[in-house]
Amino acid sequence: MPRAGLSPAGVVDAALALIDEQGPEALTLSAVAVRTGVATPSLYKHVRNISELRTLIAQRVMEEMTDLVGTAVMGRGGPEAVIALMRVWRRYAVEHPFRYAAMPPAPLIDPALAEAGGRLLEVVLAVLRGCGLEGGAAVHTARCLRAAVHGFAVLEVAGGFGLSEDLDTSYRLLEKTIVDGLLPAEND
Amino acid sequence: MPRAGLSPAGVVDAALALIDEQGPEALTLSAVAVRTGVATPSLYKHVRNISELRTLIAQRVMEEMTDLVGTAVMGRGGPEAVIALMRVWRRYAVEHPFRYAAMPPAPLIDPALAEAGGRLLEVVLAVLRGCGLEGGAAVHTARCLRAAVHGFAVLEVAGGFGLSEDLDTSYRLLEKTIVDGLLPAEND
DNA sequence: CTGAAAAGCTAATGGCTTTAGCCGTCGTGT
DNA sequence: ACACGACGGCTAAAGCCATTAGCTTTTCAG
Known part of the structure; x- marks a missing residue:
């Protein structure tokens, strides 16, 4: 054999x-x-058990996501970067719905995922830093941003938006809401 | 026996x-x-199989949610009702985390859940109607509202907000963002 | 060329869902 | 009162899954 x-x-x-x-x-x-x-x-x-396999999968997915988001926001700043992040996040979810669903909601809790999760979080915080957000305010903002984006992605991918209205339009509304309502006003 | x-x-x-x-x-x-x-x-x-049992559970949870949200927004209107809805939604998720997780993301797709899901959706749309939103605009707004609220609930319940900042503060920021950025400006 | 580690394999266990088929219980109609 | 049929329970059994144990073969380092 x-x-x-x-x-x-x-x-x-x-x-x-x-x-x-x-x-x-x-x-x-x-x-x-x-x-x-x-x-x-x-x-x-090769793998201790199915649970470890799931962990390894989650690592992969988070690394992919970090790369994607990282390159998407590269060379951008402020609200423009936030919008780029939101778009690429949703695109990944739509293009790889099952893979996205394999992304753990609480990576930082699992020692095996904390590193990959931390890197992804770092990218998000960097984008917010570019909007003038630091420290506690950045954390609260990141949570809301993540909630909105993840919530939309999860629901869209699961077919949770059953009605016939255009999804891109809905998402643009979410982008606008986040940029207008969540980020500090720009005064440059 | x-x-x-x-x-x-x-x-x-x-x-x-x-x-x-x-x-x-x-x-x-x-x-x-x-x-x-x-x-x-x-x-x-009593139950055809475990899948039907899950469906029945989902029905129950959605009915509970509909009742809860319905009474929470009763006697309120406009942004005040939206905030009441957001608070009670999150509270249900935090108080019954596993039950909340059993809520299907796409009830309207499943004929057995469409009715219960439709009733819950109706309550949300009624609240938005009280903010002057109808038709397509209401649908887009409902999607964003749901994405934000559900996203936050899912992540909080799963322990996805690992950092130590206060969660109530984060949620208040989300409420404010939604009310300020998502709802049409009030001109009464 | 040898020997041990690594990477296969088969066999077996125990948990889960589901189906089939049997038997006692209960209420209803006479 | 009672007979009977529907209903709700049971055991047995099949099939899928994860996981463990223990054996064999390959590979490669020395």
């Missing part, structure tokens, strides 16, 4: 492909085993 | 108690069976 040449990263790759195609429900070790051409118990050589 | 006197509602009661105590993960038919003093397969006399 030739080796399959698997590795932890390979397992995560297969798991992500599975999630992308069939949703988080479909993430089972036996499905991953089939996809990697290996017997289920063999996966335990 | 004396009868247990079970009914669909009784099964849902037990399931809700279970969820309240141990979270949605713990919702298994065998746990419900233990709690109701019955063998697992007996539950199938």
Whole structure:
């Protein structure tokens, strides 16, 4: 029996492909085993258990998100950067709905996710710093921003906005609300 | 063997108690069976399968939410009603975190939940009507309001706001942002 | 070339959902 | 009073999942 040449990263790759195609429900070790051409118990050589696999997936997704947001806000500042962040966040969710759903709501709580989560948070705080927000005010603002963006993304991805009105229009309203109501007035 | 006197509602009661105590993960038919003093397969006399049980739970939760929001906004109008809605929504989520998590993001999609979901939506739209919003504008506004409130609730309940800043302060900022930025200016 | 670590595998356990089929209980109509 | 049918309970069993144990094979370092 030739080796399959698997590795932890390979397992995560297969798991992500599975999630992308069939949703988080479909993430089972036996499905991953089939996809990697290996017997289920063999996966335990690369991953401690399914819970650790989920953690690794969450890490990946958060890293992707951090990269995406990071490059989107690069070269921008102030409200413009906030809008860029909001757009790219929603776009990721819409383009990878199941992957987005695999993003943990409380990464900082889990030691294994704290680092990746912290990096993402850092990007958000940097954007807010560019709007003149620091310290406690920045934290409160970041929470509201995150609540709005994440709430919209979750609901859109789940099909929670059932009525026929245009979603882009709704989101533009959210962007405007955030920029006008949440950020400090610009006085340059 | 004396009868247990079970009914669909009784099964849902037990399931809700279970969820309240141990979270949605713990919702298994065998746990419900233990709690109701019955063998697992007996539950199938009252509930078609675990998926239907989840639907029934979601109905209950949405009804509770509708009642709560309905009475909270009663006798209020305009932005005051919006703030009352936001407060009671968050309070429900914090007081019944697991129950809140059992609320489906897209009830209108599921025929079995469309009615309960529609009633809740109606209450929200009525509140917005009191702010002078109708038709398409009301829908877009409702989406943003829901995104913000739901997003905050989900994240708070999951422990997603890890930093030490006061959560009530953050939420007040969100309330202010919504009222100032999302609702049409008052000119009475 | 040898030996040990790494990476497979099969077998087996225990939990969960679900179906099938059996039996006692209860209320209703006679 | 009672017979009977519907209903609500039960056991048995199948099938899927995660996980563990223990065995074999491959690989690679020395």
